Amino acid sequence: MSKLEIKNLHVSVGTQDGPKPILKGVDLTINSGEIHAIMGPNGSGKSTLAYAIAGHPNYEVTDGEILLDGENVLEMEVDERARAGVFLAMQYPVEVSGVSVSNFLRTAKTAIDGQAPPLRTWVKDMNTAMEGLRMGTDFAQRDVNTGFSGGEKKRHEILQMQLLRPRFAILDETDSGLDVDALRIVGEGVNAAQAETGAGIVLITHYTRVLQHIKPDFVHVFVNGRIAEEGGPELADRLEAEGYDRFLQAV
Template identity: 50%
Template sequence: MAELVIKNLHVSVDDKEILKGIDLTVASNERHALMGPNGNGKSTLLQAIMGNPKYIVTQGSISFDGQDVLSMEVDQRSKCGLFLGMQYPSEISGVTNSDFLRSAINARQEKPISLFKFIKQMDKAIQKLEMKPDLAHRFLNDGFSGGEKKRNEIVQMMMLKPKLAMLDEIDSGLDVDALRIVSDAIDEIQKETQMGLLIVSHYARFYEYLKPTHAHILIDGKIVVSSDASLIEKVDTQGYEWIENEYHVQVKKEEVSSPVSLGSCGAKKVA
């Protein structure tokens, strides 16, 4: 069983400490919802796990499947089974989706994937995500709408079959129908691979589709409360300010000035 274990993680960006001691464990086949007001460190956590050099780990440890993640380069983290569905996917003109994905798959295994098998798997993923049939031949995210970019991240996830997928507001930019399509695809690939999931979202409906097994609230660089999926409903109805009284932490007023429903802020971005 692949397990992500984070202990006392501190991360700085531009000499400013963002994460101030994160402890978190995500095991195979679990679904963890990571919530919190904008600008409190959710995206920073995912970027640090994946190895973005802008995010400097100053203290603590990250291990995955018994391996020291912090000692790995970014490509090694991907090869060992980590995947990040990005909040802002990059556009890469001149590189087709098929070339990108076939290279990524071949980098993970000793024997290159056969062209027939690759085409069959990619066609299946494209159909599952209800994307245009010419996706394989289009340049990576070039000219894509916001929703197409997010669905293309899930196509990549379906093809690469990671052991742990981290999804950073993968639902933003998706309409209701696309939200259901993406959720169904995530559900299908997890059942097939037993991968763990760490999901950042502000959208209650997305969590309703995915049915997380665990939920966490991250405030000012720390996970202040963890529970089951009932925590999502409490945040959806009461916002985050109740945490101040119950857990004696300060919610940043510039981020949340009044209780905000999860369902009403699905299009918001993490600062």
């Protein structure tokens, strides 16, 4: 069992006009095996939270703590965080030309495990995961995300999650732009990875539809850089029906 604790987190983003405070005291604890959905209006700071946990250099933590099994995550470099088992599926995955999916995944796996995966099982694992996500094998030879459709980029994020086997996965709008079938396939992929590894998952989303596939234990409403309300899956249905008005009026 592992625990990722976020305590009173304050984060500023670097802008042309200097640091701009975005997160204003976020408290969130995720245990292994738990699924936490984070929902909230555009610009409320959800991706900022994801970047701050992963260690993006443009996001400065000005107060608070992030602990992984009691260890100070904020003192770790980005790659150390990844090796410690923290995985981020980005809202806007970046294109990396000149690096094939196959090379990228093997390099990442080697870096995270501290040793290269045995070639025979690795190729088999990669092909099985790609098949499960209905990604044709030609994707393995293509440059990372280059020319991928929106949905293909999202599947590639889940492919990484399945192969890298993180302890905690933050999935930032992994459901956005997916067609109905892809949503189910990606949902099954996340569930399969979680069942195998017992990972804790933070699922940032705007839509309840994905929550029919990936069932959250907890739902958090993110408003203006803070968690404004917490509840179970029923809270997501209420948000879908009512929107965020009652939270925004209080801001």
